[in-house]
Amino acid sequence: MNNLFIVNTPFHLLTSFILSKGFFPEDNNYLALIHPHGYEKWASNPLMNYISSTQCGYKEIFPLIHFLSSRNKTVPFKTQVQQVQNSIGKLHIDNVFLGSDIDPQNQLLVASLDINNFNRFEDGLYSYYNENRRRSKLDELFHKLKIWSIKKSAGIKNTKLYINTSTASDSKSGIADYMYKPELLQRFSPNPIVITKDKINIAINDLKSKNFLQQKINNPAILYLSQPLVEQKLFSIEEELHCLQNLIKPLNKQGQLLYKPHPNDSKDKINYFQEKIPQLKIFNSIEPAELLYTIEDNLIAVVSYQSTALMYTDKFSNHVIKAISLSDFAQSPMYYKYKEIMQNAGVYFPNKLNEILKILMKGSRYGFF
Secondary structure (H helix, E strand, O other), X not given: OEEEEEEOOHHHHHHHHHHHHHOOOOOEEEEEEEOOOOHHHHOOOHHHHHHOOHHHOOOEEEEEOOOOOOOOOOOOHHHHHHHHHHHOHHHOOOEEEEOOOOOHHHHHHHHHOOOOOEEEEOOOHHHOOOHHHOOOHHHHHHHHHHHXXXXXXXXXXXXXXXXXXXXXXXXXXEEEEEEOOHHHOOOOOOOEEEOOHHHHHHHHHHHHHOOOOOOOOOOOEEEEEOOOOOOOOOOOHHHHHHHXXXXXXXXXXXXXXXXXXXXXXXXXXXXXXXXXXXXXXXXXXXXXXXXHHHHOOOEEEEEEOOOHHHHHHHHHOOOOOEEEEOHHHXXXXXXXXXXXXXXXXXXXXXXXXXXXXXXXXXXXXXXOO
């Protein structure tokens, strides 16, 4: 079989790697990169470079960075489609896999190849519930007209592929959903398929065998996956600081708080936290956080607001990593359906600062707690 994986984010890239290694190791697997987030940094990161290259097993890589996008004004749309048809099209792709079925360029690539359906793999939390993100009928029609206009100007004749402009994971052309935790789905899926831990381990073992995953955290640590909470007025800077200080408190100066910045974090906020918390260490990594779970035995907990990475500690780690959301401390807590899904995934939602300490202490293997 010839499989095409369409990737937009580092999380998509990791999942595609797991699927290609765990589910389809005997197939001919190809990778298409469409406006991949942070792509300019992938080449300088050995692991990201590996899993986005032919070295890891893909037969060929197609970097369609600005495919049918307004950012690519030098090459006419019709020419871009012809180039895709003359390269990927000649491979006679049997199965397409993609993470986002509402992304216009993803859908236009599938249509360009005259393929009428695809398999979804999950795009994070929003893949589990999507009703609250559904566009109005007017907006939906507006976006359909935009895509139809691009199809016409690009000479794409496929009329059978359903064009989804309503909400994520809602395309009628999606025939299956590869999910880490399909039991948590609160939307319709024509065929949910679980990505089991043994399939994940096949991919992880490949990375370990090539020394891409090596333990770097020598002391007990808590990983904080930052989101622009202060910038979005969900927290005051003092409120977020107090939460961080209560995370580091039980480590008793014997551990670290690893702070992974969000691209939209302000430098002033980060500098303020560094000044107030001596044990805070900036952890600038473009690799998906899930990979840390697989190798870092001293990682005690991962904390964030609404990061998807909170949901998968048990799928990727061989030891207990507490997953904690700070949503209930925010000015506007997360949507109740997402909270319900994350709670069912094992994520803790403390609403008092002393509850954070209790969660971290519960069942801890570190004697200084």
